[in-house]
Amino acid sequence: MLREGGKTLLQLKQIYKVFNEGTPDEKVAINQINLNLEKGDFVTVIGSNGAGKSTVMSVISGKLNPDLGTVNIDGKNVTDMAEHKRSAYVGRVFQDPMAGTAPEMTIEENLAIAYSRMKRRGFSLGVNRKRRDFFKEKLETLHLGLENRLQAKVGLLSGGERQALSLLMATFTEPKILLLDEHTAALDPSRAELVTELTKEIVQRYGLTTLMVTHNMQQALELGNRLIMMDQGQIIFEADPKAKQALTVDKLLEEFQSIRGEKMNSDRAMLI
Amino acid sequence: MPTAIFGSLEAGALYALMALGVYLSFRILDFPDLTVDGSFVTGGAVAAVMIVNGQDPFFATLVAIATGFIAGCFTGLLHTKGKINALLSGILMMIALYSINLRIMGKSNVSLLSEETVITKLSDFWKGIGMDDAIQSVISTIGIGFIPKTWAVLIFMVLLAFAVKFLLDWFLKTELGLALRATGNNETMVRSFSVDTDFYKIFGLGLSNALVAFSGALVAQYNGFSDVGMGIGMIVIGLASVIIGEAVFGAKNIIRATAAVIGGAILYRIIVTMALRVEFLETGDMKLITALIVICALVLPKVIDRQREKQRKRKRLKAMSKASAEGRGQNLAAAKTDL
Numbered sequence: 001m002l003r004e005g006g007k008t009l010l011q012l013k014q015i016y017k018v019f020n021e022g023t024p025d026e027k028v029a030i031n032q033i034n035l036n037l038e039k040g041d042f043v044t045v046i047g048s049n050g051a052g053k054s055t056v057m058s059v060i061s062g063k064l065n066p067d068l069g070t071v072n073i074d075g076k077n078v079t080d081m082a083e084h085k086r087s088a089y090v091g092r093v094f095q096d097p098m099a100g101t102a103p104e105m106t107i108e109e110n111l112a113i114a115y116s117r118m119k120r121r122g123f124s125l126g127v128n129r130k131r132r133d134f135f136k137e138k139l140e141t142l143h144l145g146l147e148n149r150l151q152a153k154v155g156l157l158s159g160g161e162r163q164a165l166s167l168l169m170a171t172f173t174e175p176k177i178l179l180l181d182e183h184t185a186a187l188d189p190s191r192a193e194l195v196t197e198l199t200k201e202i203v204q205r206y207g208l209t210t211l212m213v214t215h216n217m218q219q220a221l222e223l224g225n226r227l228i229m230m231d232q233g234q235i236i237f238e239a240d241p242k243a244k245q246a247l248t249v250d251k252l253l254e255e256f257q258s259i260r261g262e263k264m265n266s267d268r269a270m271l272i
Numbered sequence: 273m274p275t276a277i278f279g280s281l282e283a284g285a286l287y288a289l290m291a292l293g294v295y296l297s298f299r300i301l302d303f304p305d306l307t308v309d310g311s312f313v314t315g316g317a318v319a320a321v322m323i324v325n326g327q328d329p330f331f332a333t334l335v336a337i338a339t340g341f342i343a344g345c346f347t348g349l350l351h352t353k354g355k356i357n358a359l360l361s362g363i364l365m366m367i368a369l370y371s372i373n374l375r376i377m378g379k380s381n382v383s384l385l386s387e388e389t390v391i392t393k394l395s396d397f398w399k400g401i402g403m404d405d406a407i408q409s410v411i412s413t414i415g416i417g418f419i420p421k422t423w424a425v426l427i428f429m430v431l432l433a434f435a436v437k438f439l440l441d442w443f444l445k446t447e448l449g450l451a452l453r454a455t456g457n458n459e460t461m462v463r464s465f466s467v468d469t470d471f472y473k474i475f476g477l478g479l480s481n482a483l484v485a486f487s488g489a490l491v492a493q494y495n496g497f498s499d500v501g502m503g504i505g506m507i508v509i510g511l512a513s514v515i516i517g518e519a520v521f522g523a524k525n526i527i528r529a530t531a532a533v534i535g536g537a538i539l540y541r542i543i544v545t546m547a548l549r550v551e552f553l554e555t556g557d558m559k560l561i562t563a564l565i566v567i568c569a570l571v572l573p574k575v576i577d578r579q580r581e582k583q584r585k586r587k588r589l590k591a592m593s594k595a596s597a598e599g600r601g602q603n604l605a606a607a608k609t610d611l
Contacts, residue, residue, distance in 0.1 A: 061464070087466040094460070102457040105450070112447070113454050117465045121447035170464070 006038035008075070009209045010060065010177050015069035017055055017233075029055040030066070031233035037177070042203055042210040044220040046252070047230035053213045056230075057181050060211070062086040074176050088118050091175035091208075093166050093183040100166030103155030107146060107165065110154050111135045114169035138172050141205075142198060160191030164198055171202050178203065180212040184219070199223065217249045231260060273549075274418040278426070280545040284538030285429035286490050287509065289436055291517070291537040292530060293483030294510030299529070300444070301456040301476045303351075306362030306507050308484050310369025311343040313503035315485025316492030317373045320382040323493070329390045333489045340485020341478040343369060348474030373500050380500040389493035391425060398424035425494065433537075436483065437530045444526050452476050484510075505559050512562055513537035515569040540565065 017030040030052045037043060045053050058064040060071060062083035070079045073089050094100050101110050112126035112135075127135075132150065139147035142164050146157075154162060163183060171178060180199065184192035196219060203210050214220050220227055227244050229237035229252070236259050239247055290312060297305035315336040322332035343365060350361035374380065398404060399422065407423050420426075443449045454462040455472040463469055484506075492498035517536020523529035547553060547561045 082468075084463050084466050084468045087464050090464075092464045099458070099460050100464070102454045102461055104457045105453060109450055109453075113450050113462065113465050113467070116447050116451070121451050121467075123443075123446045123448060125445055126447045126450040127445070 006040060008036050009039050009041075009073065010035070010037040010211070011070075011072040012036075012056070012060070013070045013072070015056070015059055015066045015071070017052075017059060017064065017066050021067075028233050030059065033069075033233070033235055035228070035235065037209050037211065039209055040207050041226060042208075042224035043212070043226040043228060044224040045211060045213045045228050045230060046215070046217060046220045050232075051230040052233040053230050054181060055233075057092075057179050057211070057213060060177065061090050061092055061179055089176040091170035091173070091178045093163070093170045093178075093180050095182040095185050097159040097163040097166065097186055100169065101154045101162050104153060106151050106153055107139070107157075108132060108135050108150040110165065111138070111169060111172075114173060117173045117175075138168060141201075142168060158191075160187050160194060163187060163191070163195050167195065167198055167202060171206060171208060174206050174208065176209065178208045178210040180210065180214075182213050182215060185215060196223065217252055221247055221249065221252075229256065231256075236260065275420065276545050276549070277542060278418070278420050280541035281538060282425045282429060282494070283491075284541035285426060285433050285534075286494055287487060287513065287541065288429075288433040288534040288537035289490070290484045290487035290506065291510050291513035291533045292433075292436060292440060293480040293487070294507065295514050295530065295533045296440070296483065297477055297480040298511065298514060299456075300453055301473060301480070303358050303456070303473065303477065304362065305344075305347060305477055305480060306359065307343060307347045307365040307369070307477070307481055308362075308507040308510055309503040309505070310366040310373065311340045311481040311484045311503075312488035312491075312506045313373045313498070313500060314343055314369055314376070315340050315488030316498035316502060317376040317382070317488075317500075318485070319489035320384055320492050320498035321376055321378075323384060323387050323389060324382060329388060329393060329493065333390055333486065333493075336489035337482045337486045340488070341482035343485070344477040344479070344481025345474050347481070348470075348477040351477075352470035352473050370500065377498065377500065382498045383496065384493060384498070385496045389496075390490065391493045394428050395422045395424040398422060398428075429490070433534050436486075437534060440530055441527050505562060508559075508562050508566060509540065512566045512569065513540045515566060516540055516543075519569050519573050 012033055012035040015030050015033045017028075019025070019027045019029050033052075033056065035043075035056075045056070047053050055064065059066050062078070062081060062085075066079065070077055072078065073086070078086050078089070092100075102113070105113075108127045108131075112131065115131065115135075116126070135150065136147045139150075144161055144164055146161065146165065154165065157165065163186075167183065183199075184195045187195060199212075200223060202208070210224070212220075212223065214223075221244070225241040225244065227239040227247065228235050237252075237255050290308070294305075294308060297303050297308075318336040318339045319329070319332045322335060323329050347361050347365040350356045350364060351358055354361070356364070404422055404424070408419060411418075444453060451462060451467045452472050452475070454465075455467065455469045455476070459469050488503070491502070495502075513536040514533050515536070516539050517523075517532035517534070518529065520539060521528070521532035521535045523532055543565060544558065544561060548555065548558070553561070
């Protein structure tokens with residue numbers, strides 16, 4: 001991919017985050033993480049429960065502020081930028097299929113909200129004829145027939161359809177960074193397969209710089225050009241594009257054992 | 273009786289604006305805003321005091337609307353920036369406004385009876401162009417003997433309610449409106465599309481209370497006085513209108529729902545008027561009646577739904593047992609021919 005000579009779009013520097021500081025429940029969620037994503041990078045993140053994967057996502061999206069360290073997006077320091085402002089650059093798809101769309105609003109209205117991501121919202125109609133055609137064209141790429149249901153309330157769609165729509169909404173404005181937080185975990189296997197395929201397609205089409213958390217090692221190997229493994233708030237293993245191509249699930253597990261010297265205890269991490 | 277019903281139609285149209293405001297906070301923003309009890313009076317108080325002091329009633333009403341907007345914004349600020357629970361921020365604002373309203377009026381009651389108000393101005397204009405006589409002649413030819421004082425209030429206020437409705441329908445379809453609706457529908461999602469949910473909550477509550485204050489200003493001018501207690505229970509009346517409207521007229525989409533809310537507000541007034549004609553009920557029972565109406569409107573649709581569901585099940589069961597009986601009969605017959 002665009003690794004050589006590509007510019008750094010996302011940079012995490014010395015990120016440190018503690019929860020419940022000063023109480024018996026104190027937990028270091030992220031311990032000194034450094035991560036660089038270059039334009040077009042697609043990094044998959046694996047790790048057991050509580051490894052800090054989701055916290056990293058929250059720190060990038062601005063939902064959480066890191067205690068120490070800086071977050072740069074496209075060379076701009078966004079560490080203290082509010083979540084809603086930062087989301088002009090960051091597209092997100094959540095684990096919960098219900099989280100990424102507004103159920104009481106129609107498909108086209110949901111798309112209109114996503115469409116206005118980068119601009120100042122004003123008094124012009126959210127959905128006009130020109131936009132409707134544009135939305136239709138985009139929906140057709142999902143191959144779910146949603147382009148014929150523009151005026152259906154999103155609450156009527158199935159989980160898989162909603163997640164596919166969320167994915168489209170998060171990406172069609174071509175954000176600088178795309179964050180996928182276990183976005184197929186809550187779907188049944190066939191739907192998950194579909195959304196995974198769509199993810200592959202969409203990320204490739206727009207050349208999006210992507211960070212994807214997953215519990216599914218097979219998926220982590222199948223998608224993306226780089227892979228990182230997290231444990232106890234640290235990145236314990238990193239595979240660059242070359243190394244990743246040679247990786248297998250067994251090798252990953254071996255790697256983990258040799259680094260941590262213990263069996264991967266999370267049952268969910270064993271879901272291959 | 274016709275006079276009472278006519279009066280309730282007029283009042284219903286006036287209160288419809290307040291109900292639209294409650295719809296905006298309660299349904300669109302999903303925010304149970306109790307500021308309404310205070311901001312309704314604020315609207316009435318500001319308009320009344322300004323009119324008594326010789327200001328133009330139309331201008332006074334505009335200022336009342338603006339004051340309501342500010343009151344709503346404060347509730348929004350308490351909730352979003354002060355991180356105070358939604359219900360509590362409304363209650364705090366409501367009780368604060370009680371004192372503020374007393375300050376605005378300087379006493380607990382301001383009379384407008386001898387003043388020129390929006391209502392008298394519109395009625396005079398209406399009479400000036402001879403519309404009442406025209407309508408009356410049409411109506412008497414149909415054979416209805418009823419003659420109200422003027423048609424002006426009813427017609428102007430229904431027109432106003434629908435004008436506000438259409439404006440609201442349009443606004444909720446703009447980019448701003450969509451973001452506002454999504455803020456009430458799915459905050460996580462809308463924040464991930466660079467919507468400042470705090471701003472939209474504050475703005476939405478401002479808008480909602482602007483409508484409430486508008487209604488309060490008009491009601492004060494219609495009744496001929498503004499009273500510090502005239503907002504008590506207003507939120508429940510607003511909710512009653514929204515819920516009755518939705519139950520009777522349906523709320524498939526926004527356009528339908530806003531129309532339903534206006535219908536609900538008028539229907540509510542008619543129900544109250546009818547209820548008060550029952551002999552042993554007194555005016556003091558109004559709030560009790562309101563509460564009962566809301567309870568009925570909330571509970572009845574569910575009971576009816578459950579009843580329908582039961583009926584459907586019974587029917588299906590019957591059909592199934594009939595089908596299986598027939599099936600067995602055929603099998604039996606087939607077996608017999610085999611023998």
